[in-house]
Amino acid sequence: MKRFAAVLLLILTAVALLAVTASAATTTTALSVRTGPGQFETVTVNTASLEVDGQLLQTDVPAFVYRSRTMVPIRFISDALGANVEWNQDALQATITTADKTIVLTIGSATALVNGQSVALYDGVPATMAVLNGISRTVVPVRFVSEQLGASVAWDQQQYLVSITSPKQEPETPQEPETPETPVEPETPAVEPDYTVSIPKASSGSVLSWSASDTAVSPKVFTLDGRVVFDYPGGKLDKASGTVNVNGPVVKTIRYNQYDHGYDDTPYVARIVLDLQTGMTKDDLEINTTGGSVSIRQVGDPRPLVVVDAGHGGKDPGAMYDGYNEKDFVLPMALEVGQRLEAAGCRVIYSRDDDTYITLSDRADLANELGADIFISIHANAMPQKPNINGLETYCYKLGGQAEVLANYVHDAILEAASPEDRGVRTANYYVLRETDMPAILVETGYMSNADECQKLADATYQKALARGIANGAIDYLHAAGLL
Numbered sequence: 001m002k003r004f005a006a007v008l009l010l011i012l013t014a015v016a017l018l019a020v021t022a023s024a025a026t027t028t029t030a031l032s033v034r035t036g037p038g039q040f041e042t043v044t045v046n047t048a049s050l051e052v053d054g055q056l057l058q059t060d061v062p063a064f065v066y067r068s069r070t071m072v073p074i075r076f077i078s079d080a081l082g083a084n085v086e087w088n089q090d091a092l093q094a095t096i097t098t099a100d101k102t103i104v105l106t107i108g109s110a111t112a113l114v115n116g117q118s119v120a121l122y123d124g125v126p127a128t129m130a131v132l133n134g135i136s137r138t139v140v141p142v143r144f145v146s147e148q149l150g151a152s153v154a155w156d157q158q159q160y161l162v163s164i165t166s167p168k169q170e171p172e173t174p175q176e177p178e179t180p181e182t183p184v185e186p187e188t189p190a191v192e193p194d195y196t197v198s199i200p201k202a203s204s205g206s207v208l209s210w211s212a213s214d215t216a217v218s219p220k221v222f223t224l225d226g227r228v229v230f231d232y233p234g235g236k237l238d239k240a241s242g243t244v245n246v247n248g249p250v251v252k253t254i255r256y257n258q259y260d261h262g263y264d265d266t267p268y269v270a271r272i273v274l275d276l277q278t279g280m281t282k283d284d285l286e287i288n289t290t291g292g293s294v295s296i297r298q299v300g301d302p303r304p305l306v307v308v309d310a311g312h313g314g315k316d317p318g319a320m321y322d323g324y325n326e327k328d329f330v331l332p333m334a335l336e337v338g339q340r341l342e343a344a345g346c347r348v349i350y351s352r353d354d355d356t357y358i359t360l361s362d363r364a365d366l367a368n369e370l371g372a373d374i375f376i377s378i379h380a381n382a383m384p385q386k387p388n389i390n391g392l393e394t395y396c397y398k399l400g401g402q403a404e405v406l407a408n409y410v411h412d413a414i415l416e417a418a419s420p421e422d423r424g425v426r427t428a429n430y431y432v433l434r435e436t437d438m439p440a441i442l443v444e445t446g447y448m449s450n451a452d453e454c455q456k457l458a459d460a461t462y463q464k465a466l467a468r469g470i471a472n473g474a475i476d477y478l479h480a481a482g483l484l
Ligand SMILES: [Zn+2]
Pocket: 311, 312, 318, 319, 326, 379, 380
C-alpha cells in the first residue's frame, strides 16, 4: 500500500498545486532543482505563499523552501518590486535593475554582484533552476533579493508565508529611457528540440524500454547518487514529466522530465532516471541502446514477487457480524502472510497495509503493473440464510491452470495449520481472479455468519494459524514452480 499511496499522493499534490497559492498554507511537492551543469535532483519541498504589501500573489512554479531558504521565480521579484530583469543565457546570469541598484545573480553561484561589489548569498544558497510539471523557472532566494532592493521581508513559519513590504517609491526618480522594453525571456529557449523521446514503459516480466525518434541517437548514461540517468541533449519527451511505478527486482520507479536548461550546446534535455531498489546498482541492469531504442533487463533480484491482498478496507467493511468487520479480520492475516513470505525469501507488496479503501481494479492493476508472480486475496465469508455453514474455501478463476495448483497448495496447508472445516477448492468469477495476469487465488478463511467460526476468526491466535497456512502453501507452490 505504501508505494501505491505515494503515487496517489503525487497525483493529488500535482492537482492541488493549481489552487494552493490562493490561501496562505504549505503543501509538499516534488520538483527538480538544478545542482550543476546538466544535473538536476528531485527534491520534496514545502511550498510557501507570497504576499506583497498585503496581497497574496500566485506563481506557476510556487515559492518553496530549499536548504532553509525560500526560493521564488525571478519574475515574481521583478513584478512585485518594480525591478527589471534581464537574462543572459550564455552566462546563466540574471541581472536585476532598479533606479539605483544592479544585482547580478549567476545560476549556481553563491556570490552576487551588487552595484559591482561581491556579496555572499545567505547560507550559500545560490540562484538556480526549478522544474515543476515541465515548467522551468529561474528561482532566487527571496530574502536576499528583496532586502537588496530595499524591501523588508517577514516570514511566518506557521503559515509558510513570505510577506514583502515594498520600498516607498520615489516619484521624482527619472525613468531610464535606454532600458530595453522587452527583457530576454529566460524560459523561452530559441532552439527547437531535434527529436522526441517516447515515455518509458515497463512491460510485464522485467523489461523497461523507450525510444528516440532519431535512430542515430543514443543517450548519455551515467549514475548519480545511486540512480541511473539517461540524458538526451536536444531531445524532447512526448510528455513533459511523469513517473512509472515499476517496483521490479532492480528498478523501483522510472521518472522522466523535460529540461529547458542543462547542456551547453542545446537548451533542451530529456532526462529519464531509474530509481533503484535498495542494494541494487547499475550492474544489476542489462542495458541495450541501439537504433535509438533503449531496452533494459533487470537481472539483479531473483526473488519471486507476491501481492498480498487484504479484502475490503476503509469505507468498505466487508461482512459484518457480532460487531466484527471482515476488513479487520483479514488485514492482520495479510500482514502475517507477508512477513512469513518475506522471511522465506519472497518480495511482498500489499494492496493495503492499513485500513484503506481500494477498488478491485486498483488491486488487480497493482499486481499486473508490478508483474507479480502470484496474487493472494484474503477474505472471510458469510451466508446469513445458513448460519450452520462454516469452513474454508479457496477460489481460483478456473480449474486446470497454475492458479488451481496454487489454490490446492494453499488450501491444504491451511487445513493442516488451522484445521477448519474443508469446503474445498472452488472456482468463482471474482474480479481480482479474472483480471489478474498471474496465478491468483482468493481464500475465504471462514464464515462470519457462523457464530462459532466468527469467534475463532476474531481470535489473534487463530488468525495467525490461518496466515501460517496461507504462507506455507504459497511457499510450497513457489518452490514447486521453481520460483523460490
Ligand atoms: Zn470479502
